[in-house]
Amino acid sequence: MIDIAGVLAANFLYVILITLGGVLVSGSVHFVPVGGAPAAMAQATGIGTGTVQLAAGAGLTGLVTAGAMLNVTDSIALILAAGMVGAMIMIGVTMMVGNLVYVYGVGVPPASAKVDYDPITKDRQDIYVSQGTEGHGLPTVSFVSGIIGGGLGGIGGALVYYSLMSIANGMASADFIGLAAIFAVGIFFVNAVIPSYNIGGTIEGFHDPKFKKWPKAVVTSLIVTFMCAIVSVITIGGL
Amino acid sequence: MSAGGSGGGAAEAIPQNKLIAFGAAGGLIAIYLSYFMVQLAGPAFSFIGALGAICAIVWGAAAVRRVANYGLGTGVPSIGMLSLGMGIVAAMFGLAVGGIAGPVVAFVTAMIIGLVIGILANRVIGMGIPIMEQSTTEIAGAGTLAIIGLSTAMTGTFMFDVILTEIVATGYIALIFIVAGIAILHPFNANLGPDEKQDRTLSTGFEKGAIAMVMAGIVSAVSAGASAAPTIVIGLAIWYVSFSQYWNYVLRDAYDVVGTGLLPKEEEESE
Numbered sequence: 001m002i003d004i005a006g007v008l009a010a011n012f013l014y015v016i017l018i019t020l021g022g023v024l025v026s027g028s029v030h031f032v033p034v035g036g037a038p039a040a041m042a043q044a045t046g047i048g049t050g051t052v053q054l055a056a057g058a059g060l061t062g063l064v065t066a067g068a069m070l071n072v073t074d075s076i077a078l079i080l081a082a083g084m085v086g087a088m089i090m091i092g093v094t095m096m097v098g099n100l101v102y103v104y105g106v107g108v109p110p111a112s113a114k115v116d117y118d119p120i121t122k123d124r125q126d127i128y129v130s131q132g133t134e135g136h137g138l139p140t141v142s143f144v145s146g147i148i149g150g151g152l153g154g155i156g157g158a159l160v161y162y163s164l165m166s167i168a169n170g171m172a173s174a175d176f177i178g179l180a181a182i183f184a185v186g187i188f189f190v191n192a193v194i195p196s197y198n199i200g201g202t203i204e205g206f207h208d209p210k211f212k213k214w215p216k217a218v219v220t221s222l223i224v225t226f227m228c229a230i231v232s233v234i235t236i237g238g239l
Numbered sequence: 240m241s242a243g244g245s246g247g248g249a250a251e252a253i254p255q256n257k258l259i260a261f262g263a264a265g266g267l268i269a270i271y272l273s274y275f276m277v278q279l280a281g282p283a284f285s286f287i288g289a290l291g292a293i294c295a296i297v298w299g300a301a302a303v304r305r306v307a308n309y310g311l312g313t314g315v316p317s318i319g320m321l322s323l324g325m326g327i328v329a330a331m332f333g334l335a336v337g338g339i340a341g342p343v344v345a346f347v348t349a350m351i352i353g354l355v356i357g358i359l360a361n362r363v364i365g366m367g368i369p370i371m372e373q374s375t376t377e378i379a380g381a382g383t384l385a386i387i388g389l390s391t392a393m394t395g396t397f398m399f400d401v402i403l404t405e406i407v408a409t410g411y412i413a414l415i416f417i418v419a420g421i422a423i424l425h426p427f428n429a430n431l432g433p434d435e436k437q438d439r440t441l442s443t444g445f446e447k448g449a450i451a452m453v454m455a456g457i458v459s460a461v462s463a464g465a466s467a468a469p470t471i472v473i474g475l476a477i478w479y480v481s482f483s484q485y486w487n488y489v490l491r492d493a494y495d496v497v498g499t500g501l502l503p504k505e506e507e508e509s510e
Binding site: 036050051052053056171172174175177178179182183185186187188189190192193194196197198199200201216217219220223224227228231232234235238239 | 311312313314316317318320321323324325326327328329331332335336348351352355356359360363364365366399403404407408409410412413416
């Protein structure tokens with residue numbers, strides 16, 4: 001039988017770090033401009049797909065880049081940086097290609113309906129919003145917000161994976177990597193869904209009024225990820 | 240965006256309690272039966288694990304249908320991914336610490352995590368769905384049983400040392416994750432709308448479960464403890480029966496759809 005208390009006491013730092021990683025993921029989702037189905041028809045600002053898919057894409061890219069970095073170094077700073085950059089590139093490319101489609105394919109100017117002036121470029125927004133829509137494309141503020149969100153999500157995903165990979169155990173390395181990766185994916189998906197229920201469909205970025213709801217998702221993620229962290233640390237540490 | 244649906248409770252012919260019994264008891268019994276039959280009579284009986292997974296998938300699809308009918312505010316797929324996210328954590332934990340009691344430990348762990356998520360979703364996030372707590376509990380349990388059932392069908396056992404080397408280290412766990420996830424979230428997502436009917440949605444659940452079973456059968460071809468042929472053949476048979484049934488339901492529900500023709504000429508010209 002596994003010495004549960006002993007494993008938890010020896011790895012309590014990693015329980016905390018996994019929880020922190022989950023909370024980062026949950027918070028990061030609020031930065032990513034998600035437009036869902038309306039944005040796919042250029043009737044809302046953001047990327048035309050759901051929160052969960054985007055968060056999962058960014059987080060899993062962060063996980064892959066962090067895993068690649070873990071092959072060559074043990075430095076937590078480098079691994080987190082690799083995860084962060086990987087996820088930022090993924091979200092950045094997604095938004096750029098999305099904007100190309102909106103501008104040159106659909107023929108709409110990127111414009112936000114939530115603010116009259118772009119908080120970053122100070123460009124006027126409201127006169128460019130087509131009638132009957134909630135804005136369209138990805139204006140500068142949403143793009144910058146998305147990059148920040150991708151970065152935070154990548155750090156979160158990398159932190160969860162790094163913490164799981166740091167737990168002492170007696171498994172063969174192939175088994176260990178597989179188990180740590182699938183735990184990271186499981187924890188990541190839970191933390192991608194919770195904020196999407198908080199947001200409820202669409203969000204433009206940090207200038208969107210819905211952004212203020214983030215503490216609710218973070219509190220929920222904190223509790224849920226803490227439970228998942230204890231469960232996964234016991235599993236990996238006990239083998 | 241919105242999940243569609245009426246924003247109220249879903250009409251149902253089969254009460255949810257029967258489906259809970261079908262999924263939970265059927266799933267657990269089939270997983271244990273598969274394990275003991277493989278021990279006693281040989282790897283040909285590994286297919287029973289996949290039957291357990293189908294029971295769990297149908298139960299999960301019914302629970303998704305009930306909760307997503309209220310309108311989750313985001314797509315239906317999110318709750319399927321939530322189910323498998325919780326399920327994978329609980330399944331690995333339960334199998335690792337539980338030994339022979341593994342599936343039960345995993346099932347209970349999943350339902351505890353699911354219940355906490357449901358309570359937080361209503362109390363903290365404020366989703367205001369009256370059956371949220373019950374549904375996330377059910378969905379987490381169904382996801383876990385689907386994962387364990389398919390793993391058992393692939394390897395012939397749910398002992399963690401075998402699962403670890405043959406399912407997790409090889410990456411088949413990712414296949415199980417996505418196939419079981421889609422099987423749970425897709426039935427309602429495919430049938431939602433004002434004419435959604437419980438039997439048609441659940442027949443899609445059976446059909447998607449059968450596809451997952453066939454895939455488990457293909458994977459089990461490389462496992463010493465499981466036999467591929469029975470799983471694939473029985474999976475295909477279930478797929479054929481359930482898809483025919485689904486087709487019948489589609490014809491039944493669609494017989495009075497009439498064409499409205501193109502837009503009137505004047506309206507086209509007035510633009």
